[in-house]
Amino acid sequence: MSDLPQTVDIHEEGPREGFQIEPGPIPSADKIALIEALAGTGLRHIQVASFVSPRLVPGWADAEAVVGGFRPREGVRYTALWFNESGLNRAMAFRDRLHLTGSIALSASDAFSVKNLNRGHAENLEAMRRQTALHLKAGLPVTRIGVMAAFGCNYQGDITPAQVVRTVADGLAIAAEQGVTITDVSLADTMGWATPARIERGVGAVRERWPDLRIGLHLHDTRGLAVANAHAGLRLGVRRFDSTVGGLGGCPFAGQKGAAGNICTEELVLLCEEMGVGTGVDLDALIEVGRMAERIVGHQLPSELLRAGSLDAFRKRAA
Amino acid sequence: MSDLPQTVDIHEEGPREGFQIEPGPIPSADKIALIEALAGTGLRHIQVASFVSPRLVPGWADAEAVVGGFRPREGVRYTALWFNESGLNRAMAFRDRLHLTGSIALSASDAFSVKNLNRGHAENLEAMRRQTALHLKAGLPVTRIGVMAAFGCNYQGDITPAQVVRTVADGLAIAAEQGVTITDVSLADTMGWATPARIERGVGAVRERWPDLRIGLHLHDTRGLAVANAHAGLRLGVRRFDSTVGGLGGCPFAGQKGAAGNICTEELVLLCEEMGVGTGVDLDALIEVGRMAERIVGHQLPSELLRAGSLDAFRKRAA
Numbered sequence: 229m230s231d232l233p234q235t236v237d238i239h240e241e242g243p244r245e246g247f248q249i250e251p252g253p254i255p256s257a258d259k260i261a262l263i264e265a266l267a268g269t270g271l272r273h274i275q276v277a278s279f280v281s282p283r284l285v286p287g288w289a290d291a292e293a294v295v296g297g298f299r300p301r302e303g304v305r306y307t308a309l310w311f312n313e314s315g316l317n318r319a320m321a322f323r324d325r326l327h328l329t330g331s332i333a334l335s336a337s338d339a340f341s342v343k344n345l346n347r348g349h350a351e352n353l354e355a356m357r358r359q360t361a362l363h364l365k366a367g368l369p370v371t372r373i374g375v376m377a378a379f380g381c382n383y384q385g386d387i388t389p390a391q392v393v394r395t396v397a398d399g400l401a402i403a404a405e406q407g408v409t410i411t412d413v414s415l416a417d418t419m420g421w422a423t424p425a426r427i428e429r430g431v432g433a434v435r436e437r438w439p440d441l442r443i444g445l446h447l448h449d450t451r452g453l454a455v456a457n458a459h460a461g462l463r464l465g466v467r468r469f470d471s472t473v474g475g476l477g478g479c480p481f482a483g484q485k486g487a488a489g490n491i492c493t494e495e496l497v498l499l500c501e502e503m504g505v506g507t508g509v510d511l512d513a514l515i516e517v518g519r520m521a522e523r524i525v526g527h528q529l530p531s532e533l534l535r536a537g538s539l540d541a542f543r544k545r546a547a
Numbered sequence: 548m549s550d551l552p553q554t555v556d557i558h559e560e561g562p563r564e565g566f567q568i569e570p571g572p573i574p575s576a577d578k579i580a581l582i583e584a585l586a587g588t589g590l591r592h593i594q595v596a597s598f599v600s601p602r603l604v605p606g607w608a609d610a611e612a613v614v615g616g617f618r619p620r621e622g623v624r625y626t627a628l629w630f631n632e633s634g635l636n637r638a639m640a641f642r643d644r645l646h647l648t649g650s651i652a653l654s655a656s657d658a659f660s661v662k663n664l665n666r667g668h669a670e671n672l673e674a675m676r677r678q679t680a681l682h683l684k685a686g687l688p689v690t691r692i693g694v695m696a697a698f699g700c701n702y703q704g705d706i707t708p709a710q711v712v713r714t715v716a717d718g719l720a721i722a723a724e725q726g727v728t729i730t731d732v733s734l735a736d737t738m739g740w741a742t743p744a745r746i747e748r749g750v751g752a753v754r755e756r757w758p759d760l761r762i763g764l765h766l767h768d769t770r771g772l773a774v775a776n777a778h779a780g781l782r783l784g785v786r787r788f789d790s791t792v793g794g795l796g797g798c799p800f801a802g803q804k805g806a807a808g809n810i811c812t813e814e815l816v817l818l819c820e821e822m823g824v825g826t827g828v829d830l831d832a833l834i835e836v837g838r839m840a841e842r843i844v845g846h847q848l849p850s851e852l853l854r855a856g857s858l859d860a861f862r863k864r865a866a
Contacts, residue, residue, distance in 0.1 A: 339865070380858065381865070382861045382864075382865070383865055384865050385861065385862045385865035385866065386862070420855060421858060423817075423818060423821040423822055424778050424818075424822065425821070425822040425823075426821075449851055450851060450855045451814065451817055451851055451852045451855045451857075451858075452774060452811060452814035452817075452850065452851040452852055453774050453814065453817065453818055455771060455772050455774055455775040456774040456775045456777070456778040456818060458775070459743050459775040459778065459779070460778070488851040488854070488855070492771060495770065495771035495772065498742075498770055498771075498772065499742060499743075499772055499775060502742040502744070502745075503742055503743065503744040504744075530851070531771065532768055532769060532770055532771040532807040532849070533770045533771050535807070536739060536769045536770045536807070538770075539699065539740060539770075542701045542704065543704045543705070545701075546658070546700070546701070546702055546703050546704035547704065
C-alpha cells in the first residue's frame with residue numbers, strides 16, 4: 229500500500245473559509261458555537277477567523293468578537309489569517325489564545341497573483357519580503373511557504389511542476405535573506421485543477437529538490453476530484469491537509485460562482501480512517517458538527533457524508 | 548504511473564438510474580431527449596430504461612414509450628435492465644434497437660439480498676439458474692456476473708474479498724452448469740462502502756483467482772469517495788466503469804434518504820482525460836447534457852463539475 233502515513237494532521241479551516249463567503253450575516257455566537265464544537269471532535273488545528281478588511285469581507289467584520297469569544301480547549305491550536313500589517317496587529321491582540329505564525333504566501337501563477345492580489349509575482353515577492361520582516365519584528369516564527377494555484381489556474385491555464393519549484397525557491401530565497409528556516413511548504417489547488425497525476429508530479433518535484441521540507445496539501449473540490457487528490461497525496465506520504473467541515477467555503481473566483489469549496493473534513497477523515505491512517509478525529513461527532521454547520525449557514529453543504537452517515541454507524545447497527 | 552489503462556469504456560446509466568428514483572413524473576419526451584443528447588457526446592454505452600413493475604417503480608412505467616421513441620445513433624449500444632421473465636419479454640420487443648445480454652446478478656451480502664430481493668443467497672442462486680436458462684432460451688448471450696454490495700453493506704457491515712471471491716465462484720458455477728463462458732465481472736459498491744484500499748483488495752482478489760476475467764466497477768458516491776475509488780481502479784488497470792451523468796440516481800436504501808447516487812460521468816471523464824486515459828467523450832458537451840439533466844429533474848445534481856466547468860474551457864480563455 230505504497231507510503232500511506234500512519235497518521236495525518238488535519239488543519240480545519242471551516243470557520244475561516246466558510247464565513248468569509250456565506251452571504252450572512254451569521255451571528256458571532258453561531259461562529260463561536262461551531263468553533264467550540266469542532267474542538268470537541270478531536271481536531272487539533274482550527275483556523276478560526278480572518279483579520280481582513282470588513283469592507284472587502286463583511287463576513288469577518290466580527291473577527292474580534294469571535295476570536296475573543298470562544299472558550300479555548302486544551303491541546304487545540306487555533307490559527308487565524310491576515311494579509312497585511314493591520315491584520316497582523318489585530319491578530320496580535322489575541323496572541324494569548326491564537327497560535328500565530330508567519331508564512332510566505334506566493335502564487336505559482338503570475339496571472340492569479342495579479343487578479344487576486346493586484347500585483348504580479350515580482351511585486352508579490354517584494355511584499356512578502358516586507359511581510360516576513362514584519363512577522364519577525366513581531367516575534368513570530370516564519371517557517372512555512374504557501375504556494376497558491378500550484379496545480380493550474382483559471383487565468384493562466386496549466387501550471388508545471390517546474391513553476392511550482394521556482395515559486396518555492398523564490399520563497400526560500402526570501403527566508404534565506406532574512407535568516408529564517410522554512411520547514412513546511414503548502415501546495416494549494418486554489419481553483420480545482422489538480423488530478424492525482426498532477427499531485428504526484430507536483431509533490432514529487434518539490435520533494436526531489438528539497439527532501440527535508442514537509443509538504444502539505446490545500447485541496448479544493450471545485451471539480452469533484454478532491455478526495456482522489458487527497459488519496460494521491462496520502463500515497464506519497466503527505467501528512468498534512470487543510471480541509472473544511474461540510475465542505476464549507478465555495479469558490480469566490482470569476483466564472484465559478486456556486487462552485488464547491490475545500491475538501492470536506494469528514495470525507496477526508498473517512499478516507500484516512502477506513503484505510504488505517506489515524507486522524508485523531510471522532511467521525512460521528514464531526515458529522516454532527518457538519519450538520520450544525522448546515523443549520524448555521526441555512527443551506528445544504530456539499531458533503532455527501534452528512535446525508536449518508538459514517539460506516540461505523542452502520543457497522544454498529546449490523547452487528 | 549502504475550497500470551493506468553490507455554482507454555476506458557464508460558457505461559452511462561443516468562437515464563435508467565436517474566428516472567427510477569426521481570419523484571417525477573418526468574415526461575417521456577424529456578427522457579428521450581436526454582438519451583439522444585447523451586449519445587451525441589461520444590458515449591458508446593447507454594442504459595436507457597428499466598423494464599420493471601410500474602407499481603414498484605412508477606418512474607419507468609413508460610419504458611416502452613422511451614425505448615421505442617429515441618432515435619438510435621450509429622455506433623452506440625443501448626442497454627436496458629430487467630429482473631424477471633416479464634421484464635425480459637418487454638425488453639425483447641425492442642431487440643432491434645437494444646443491445647440485450649444476460650447477466651448473473653448476485654450479492655456478496657446475504658443480508659442485502661434478503662432486504663433488496665426478498666431472498667437469501669441460496670434462493671438467489673436458484674433464481675439466477677432459472678434466469679440464465681431463460682436468457683439462453685431467448686437467445687441472449689450470458690457473459691457477465693454482477694456482484695452487488697461487493698465492498699460493504701448497510702445491513703451486514705464489512706464484506707471481505709474472500710466473500711466476493713466466493714460470490715463470483717457461485718456465479719461461475721451456474722455458468723459452467725449451463726455451458727456458458729463468463730468474460731466480465733462487475734463489482735458494485737451498492738451502498739458506498741468502498742475505499743481505495745478496499746478496491747485494491749477486492750479487485751486484486753478476483754483478479755488473482757481469475758486473471759482472464761475483465762473486471763468492471765459500479766461505484767456510488769454515497770460518502771463522497773467515488774472518484775478516489777475510481778482512481779484506485781484505474782491504477783489497477785480497470786477499464787470498465789458504470790456512471791451517471793450529473794450523478795443522477797441517489798440512494799434508495801433505508802437510512803440513507805438523500806444520499807448521493809452513482810459516480811458522475813463527467814467527473815469520471817475529467818479524471819481520466821486529464822491523466823491521459825481516453826474516454827472518447829467530449830467533456831464540454833457532456834457537461835451541457837448534465838445541465839440539461841438538472842433542468843429535466845428540476846433540481847441541482849451532485850456533480851460539482853456542472854458548476855465549475857471543464858479545465859479546457861478555462862485553458863481556451865487563458866490562451
